[in-house]
Amino acid sequence: MRFDPPLQEGRLVRRYQRFLVDVTLPDGRTVTAHCPNTGSMQGCTVAGSRVWLSPASNPARKLAWTWELVEVAPGVVVGVHTGRSNGLVREAIEAGRVPALAGYDRIRPEVKYGESSRIDLLLETEGGPSCYVEVKNVTAAVEGRTGFFPDAVTTRGAKHLREMSAMAAAGYRAVLVFCVQRGDVEVVRPADHIDPAYGVALRDALTAGVEVLALGAIPSPGGITLQRVVAVEIPPLP
Numbered sequence: 001m002r003f004d005p006p007l008q009e010g011r012l013v014r015r016y017q018r019f020l021v022d023v024t025l026p027d028g029r030t031v032t033a034h035c036p037n038t039g040s041m042q043g044c045t046v047a048g049s050r051v052w053l054s055p056a057s058n059p060a061r062k063l064a065w066t067w068e069l070v071e072v073a074p075g076v077v078v079g080v081h082t083g084r085s086n087g088l089v090r091e092a093i094e095a096g097r098v099p100a101l102a103g104y105d106r107i108r109p110e111v112k113y114g115e116s117s118r119i120d121l122l123l124e125t126e127g128g129p130s131c132y133v134e135v136k137n138v139t140a141a142v143e144g145r146t147g148f149f150p151d152a153v154t155t156r157g158a159k160h161l162r163e164m165s166a167m168a169a170a171g172y173r174a175v176l177v178f179c180v181q182r183g184d185v186e187v188v189r190p191a192d193h194i195d196p197a198y199g200v201a202l203r204d205a206l207t208a209g210v211e212v213l214a215l216g217a218i219p220s221p222g223g224i225t226l227q228r229v230v231a232v233e234i235p236p237l238p
Contacts, residue, residue, distance in 0.1 A: 001088060002223035007052035007068055009221070015045045021067050023051055033065035036081045039151040042140040044070050044080055052221050069219055072182075079181030079219040082137040086120045089135050089177050092215060092226040093123070100213055101175065104131060114163030123173075131173040134160050138180045138214070141191055147180055147230075148191035150198055158201040161210065168209035175211045176202075180230050183218035187231045203234065 013022035013030060021035045033053050049072065053065040068081050086109065093101050104123035111122040113132065123131035141151035150157055164174040178188045192199035206212065214230035 001091060005055060007054055007221050009052050012047055012049045012051045031065055033067050034063045035067050036083050039140055042151050043072055044078055044140050076184045077219045078139050079224050080139055085135045085137040085179040088226050089179055090121055117163055129172045131175060132164055132167045133175050133177055134164055135177050135179055138178050138188055139182060145186040147185035147188050149178055150191055150195050153195045154198055158198050161201040161205040164210050165205045165208035178214035180214055180216040181219055187233050188214040189233050
């Protein structure tokens, strides 16, 4: 995924009210941009950090900018736009960069299923079971080279795991994909210290036949491409 038009660099002033972020541009102006990330964004909201914004395609939109990237350490750029995750995973599957999800003829996004939910990607092929793919974004809650999900309590995430377990029990394939939009993460783990209920739901889903994998990128102001498989570790609960 390439950024076109190019992103605008700035310096982070503050993130507030979950969906707003103030950024100072090189010309000295301070603009308010949309923050497309509802999580806690641990480690990604330090004032003074270099950030990059994308311009709105609709000139009538209330906020003219959207927050895309932040540099959390020298040379470590993080993609904070959670809305990019589904497209990044779909792009990687279509380009053949995800062998575990190869061999399907069609990809359909946002298909209704479960308890009034929508699966992020439905992979289909003639003569075989469909594959239900749920995508989760990993950008924050990082310790060392380990990334954790979620970075805030998510009852919705646990609900999705129950729905995917039901699809696996019905004979379909169900795969949870962690989309890691940062290059300093080598391992993804459930954030039991943040949301223990999600950790329990994830382990229950694994027992029910849900598969889990993680795909990583090295984001840059030029674009983001998922290009590597990241290890997933799910230790037993104490």
